[in-house]
Structure formats: structure tokens, C-alpha cells
Amino acid sequence: MPCAESPQLEAYFDGELDALDAAALERHAARCGECRAGLAELERVRSALRRDLPYESTPPELRARILQALEREGASPAPPPSPMSSAGWRTRLAASRRPGFWAGAVGGFGAAAFAAAAVFLLWTPVGGGVVLDELVNAHVRSLMPDHLIDVVSSDRHTVKPWFAGHADVSPVVADFAPAGYPLIGGRADYLEHQRAAVVVYQHGAHLINVFSWRRGAARSRLPRDASRSGYHIMCWAAGDLDYCALSDAGWEELQGLVRLLETLSAADSRAP
């Protein structure tokens, strides 16, 4: 089998190899042009799918309808077990594989893209959108060599005071290594016309940039969470600061850190 079609290569690309196998594959790929080309092609397919398909978030009115239904459901007595979680649905799968099924789904795509665009416009008005774009740009810039960190430290007592001279705000900083989010440093950046503080955490292979700056005009327009160019963004406010955490980590992983930081920043903003 040619190298580039090896299941190992794809498993590596999907982050499914353990550390030892991954390291072995990296050593091999350093010498093997075919493997490097294979990885580049996999990346091209991925980025085409993630960039060129319109991103659809749940339409606000559908979200509202679902929340209402959950509210009613929560108020009523415990329901009978769901028949749909039972087995037997796989036989029904075969029935759905008929010609025209997907043609229909794809035909409806234009309308869906339109709906997604309309929702996008309503949901993230210009101010918030511009800030999100700024954040993504800042994140991408930070991943370039030597741009990530100005002060390298896993010690909050080093990172936090550093901000005093380099940023306009003093955000919460903590080392969450026991929870899987070690602090690796800090950086100053420029956002909404002020010197923002960026705290950098690591989670597995992912870097998480946590931006904070004094509330600007775009506040209240920042969504709670958003996706841009394949990055996940979660925003929250504490005191007069806006915080945004941004990463290529999954939602759940990002949320793990955000939950810790939210608790901490809420307590911090209440303190005198």
C-alpha cells in the first residue's frame, strides 16, 4: 500500500494515534515526501469542508421554541421512556437510502444558506462581528513563531503583575494544571482601541488564548459563543471587563476552561 493511503496516516491526521505512534509517524513523515503530501491533501479536504460550507447556527426562533418546550417538559411529571432510543432504527436506515433523498437535501441548501446568512446578520450585528474577526486575527497572529507569549510563566504571580505595565486591564490569571489547563504565559494585544491582556493556556495539543479588555461599544453584541474560520469562541463579562476565550479545541474542552475562568472572574469582580 502506498504510504499516503495508510490508515495510520489518517489516524494521525485525526488525532487518533497515541503519543508514541504519533511521534513515530512524525519522524517518518519528516523523511517521506509522500506522507507529507498525503497530510497536505487531507488538510485541503478538511479546510474546504470547514470553510466553504456555510456555517449554520440554530435559528433564534427555533432555539426559543426548544427552550420553551423544555420548560414545559420540566414542569410536567416524569415521562415514559422514549421509544426512539430503542433498537430497530437501523433497519429504517436502509429505507431512507433512496435516490432523490440527498438531491432534495442539497436542493434545499440554497434556502438554508440564505436562512443562515439572515440569522447571522440578525444574531451578530456588525459591532460584535468586527470584534470576533479581530479576535480570530489576533489568535492566528499569535500562532506565528515567537508571537504567542511575551511573558513565559506558569506562575500567576509572574504573569499578572506583568500586565500592569503592558496592558490597560488586569484580568484573572490562574494555573489550572490540575484540571488539564496549565497556564503557559501572557501577552499584550490591541483590541477595540486599547491594550488588551491575553492569557495563554494549554490543553492537550491545543492552545487557548483568553483575551480581556475593558468593555467597548460592542458589548451586549458579543454572542455567548461563536465559530469563526474553524475556531471556537466563548465570551463572557465580569465587572467592567469582557473576556473571550478562543481556540481550535472542541467546544467541550473550551467550555471546561471557560467555566473555571467565569467562576474566578465573577469572584474577582466582586472583590473590592
Next chain:
Amino acid sequence: MTASKDDRRARFDAQVLPHLDAAYRFARWLARAPGDADDVLQEAMLRAFRAFDELRASDAKAWLLAIVRNCHLTMAAQRRRRGFVALPDEHDPQDGHHMMATAPDPECASIQRDHERILERLLAALPDEQREILMLREIAELGYREIASVTQLPIGTVMSRLARARAALKVRWFQDTGGKPRAVR
């Protein structure tokens, strides 16, 4: 409402609601008409809430997507039994894309539109079982094990279908975008 019910709802909101968008996108890919996807999602969220006690915290997204998939299959079967088949939306030559304000200039917008169309056509040409796995991996960003649990397939099958889907997409994408690698925008 009792305290324990409030607590259950709060845990549901924290563990399951963050995956609502992923569930919506998956439903949109499964159901043929947008209205159907809405119904599938609403039903799936209610079922998820009722079955919430079965969830082990680590795999909320895969768990929810499996419920979405089951709901879609059940509802599609019901619609067929009723003899009602939703017509696909008429193809609008403008495709509604002229309203999209995300691309900075008309030329970019038109390239984006072309790529989108090519990609949609290529995806439509994939066998259902390959496309589903490709979407779960690349769009829903699930791992192999999670995809296996959503689709009730062995991991080996997941891997081989994923590889076939990518290979097919790669080859056709290459042909359809003019036989040369795309410029990075």
C-alpha cells in the same frame, strides 16, 4: 417545580445545550427540508431531556447526535407511512446567496459561491453512509470512537468509510476546481 427538577434542567443546559448548533447542523444534513430539520431537532432535544439520566458526562455531543439521527430516521419513516413526501425546495437561480454579507467583494463572493456549489454537488454524489461519517468527523468534529457509537458501526468500518469519502472528495475536488490546487485565500 422542585429543586431537583431545577437542578436537572441546569445540568442539561450546561452539558447538552452547548451542542445545540452541532445537532442543528447534523439535522440539516440528514433531513431533506429545513422544516423537517427543525422538527427533528425539537423532537430530539425533548427526547434528550427525557433520557438525560442515561448520559455519562464525557460524551454529550455524540450522545445528542445519536438521538438526532434516531429521531430523523423515525420521523422520515413516519412521513413515508403517511404517504407524504416533502418536495425539495425549488432551485432558486440566485440561491439566496446574494444576501450573504460575509464575503468582502463580489469576486470573492462569486468564487466562494462556486466552491460551495461544487462541494455540495460532490457531497451529494457520495454514498449516504460515507457522507454521514465524513460530516460527523469534519463538521461535528467527533472522534472515531464517538462516530462508531453514533452510527453503531465498528471503528474499522468508520475508518474505511471515512478514508473512501475523503479519497473520492479529493479526486473530484481536484478535477472540478480546474485540476490544480486551490490558491489560499
